[in-house]
Amino acid sequence: MKIIPSKKMSLYKPAIFSELKAFAKKQQQDNGIELVDLSLGSPDIPPHEMLREHMAKLSLLPTSYGYTLSASTQFKEAVARYYKRVNGVDLDPQSEVIQTIGSQEGLVHLPVAFCDPGDIVLTTNPSYVAYDAGIKLAGATSYYIPLDEERGFVPNLNAIPETIAEKAKLLIINMPGNPVPALPSIEYFTEVVEFAKKYNIIVLHDAAYSEFYFTGDRPVSFLAAPGAKEVGLEINSLSKSFSLAGARVAYIVGNAEMINIIGQLKSNLDFGIFDPIQATAALALDNAEEITKNLRTIFAERHHVLTEGIKDLGWDVVPSDGGMFVWAKYPYNMDSVSFAFKVIEQVGVVMVPGTEFGTEGEGYVRLALVQPVEQLEKALVKLKSLSI
Structure with a gap:
């Protein structure tokens, strides 16, 4: 054959x-x-001992092995509490939070929910490999924003030609980044929001490394910028920050209408995450500090x-x-x-x-x-x- x-x-x-x-x-x-x-x-x-013990205990229960279908209320509420405490951002846990099977899965599938073949997605070069993988899966086209050394390696939106910006459907940014670990500022994210509103572009900020900061204050959340929830989303993972990489649990938060569209796609792709993992993730978020x-x-x-x-x-x-x-x-x-x-x-x-x-x-x-x-x-x- x-x-x-x-x-x-x-x-x-x-x-x-x-x-x-x-x-x-x-x-x-x-x-x-x-x-x-x-x-x-x-x-x-x-992972912290309390997380390992919690997951082990729940995994022994015979009732833990059915389909979960989606995120538990416990998990979504824990995400909302975490965002309020550490980022000062209010989230409706029912409409503004959705769970993904790790951020890799979320990043690869998200362009499918919003982009048609030929649509332009703005990202950076270099950038995390999953961005291009998702763009290709959707049949969209990448346009690479320069990472300007003079600007601290943050994506230079002013370098995007007007003709490209007018056609773009999605913007993906990542700070602190992989592989370039530039830190964001509220001023920069405000600039991103204004850019997205001007050109009607959906923004996805990958915040997978938001707990990895070594001096001063924690990196600001994209959703903390005025108007951010009107234009976009933030994806975060428990893989790095809580050493739960093998557990594969992450979430996307932000614009309720966008979250609903992602939920519609995911209802056709998976049957949810193992319940002991969800419960352990909620415990991790509640004890993040x-x-x-x-x-x-x-x-x-x-x-x-x-x-x-x-x-x-x-x-x-x-x-x-x-x-x-x-x-x-x-x-x-x-x-x-x-x-x-x-x-x-x-x-x-x-x-x-x-x-x-x-x-x-x-x-x-x-x-x-x-x-x-x-x-x-x-x-x-x-x-x-x-x-x-």
């Missing part, structure tokens, strides 16, 4: 993460290289050690006070994919080449803060011995 994939599959290349890990493992087996893996942004810190404070202390130290260490190597590092990654420009005349594999081969440090996130990532690598300080220091020693 001849198996022929759909034409749409030609739009999706295999992600490089598995290739990097396979190559690293082979180097370890064949050459005895000790690895320090800074590639995948998967939390290495286990206690849980995330410790997380920030750990990641702030990691961020300082890796950032300063990379600078000492003579690399350029994008300044940041938050996020889960370091975005660095290496001083070698080599494309980022070749460089990433060469580093594994020579010293066993696994990083993601910048071009995985877009063409403007050439010359950069992304390093995830997912190892203890001792391992980060070991990685820096290894990188110092590079011979390229």
Whole structure:
């Protein structure tokens, strides 16, 4: 039998993460290289003990295994309480909150709910890979907004041509970002709202790293900007902030009409999230201040050690006070994919080449803060011995 994939599959290349890990493992087996893996942004810190105990207890109940169909009232109300406490944003838990099976699923499916083939979606280059995946799934077209270094690597809306803005249907932004960890301001989000109103564009802000801030106040929520709920949405995940990556639970909040449209799509896609996960997520949100404070202390130290260490190597590092990654420009005349594999081969440090996130990532690598300080220091020693 001849198996022929759909034409749409030609739009999706295999992600490089598995290739990097396979190559690293082979180097370890064949050459005895000790690895320090800074590639995948998967939390290495286990969930808080109260969350593990809660989920374990609920998982033993025989009544926990039916379809949930959608988010529980308990979960939605916990999201609303969390947003009120930490962001000062009021949400109607019934009409302005919807659950997704992790933010990846939400990000990939959301363009399908709002975009027709040929519609323009504004995003950045570089950006998180799920944005383009969702845009392609909807048959829409990406237009990439420059990340202006002089503006602190926030998307420069003024660089979007009028003819493009007038045709755009959706704008996706992400701050603190992946891979570029720029922080937002209320002034910038106010600018985004005004831009969206002027051109009738739906805004989606990906706030997956909103609990990762290391100095000063927490990153502002997009929904805190005046008029934000009139034009858009914010998606957030418990994967990073609460170390629940494997549990796959996230949510989208904001404009009630948009939430209703997403709910209509999701009712045709899934049957909800395992009830013990939903209940545990609600417990996490209600105890966010206690849980995330410790997380920030750990990641702030990691961020300082890796950032300063990379600078000492003579690399350029994008300044940041938050996020889960370091975005660095290496001083070698080599494309980022070749460089990433060469580093594994020579010293066993696994990083993601910048071009995985877009063409403007050439010359950069992304390093995830997912190892203890001792391992980060070991990685820096290894990188110092590079011979390229």
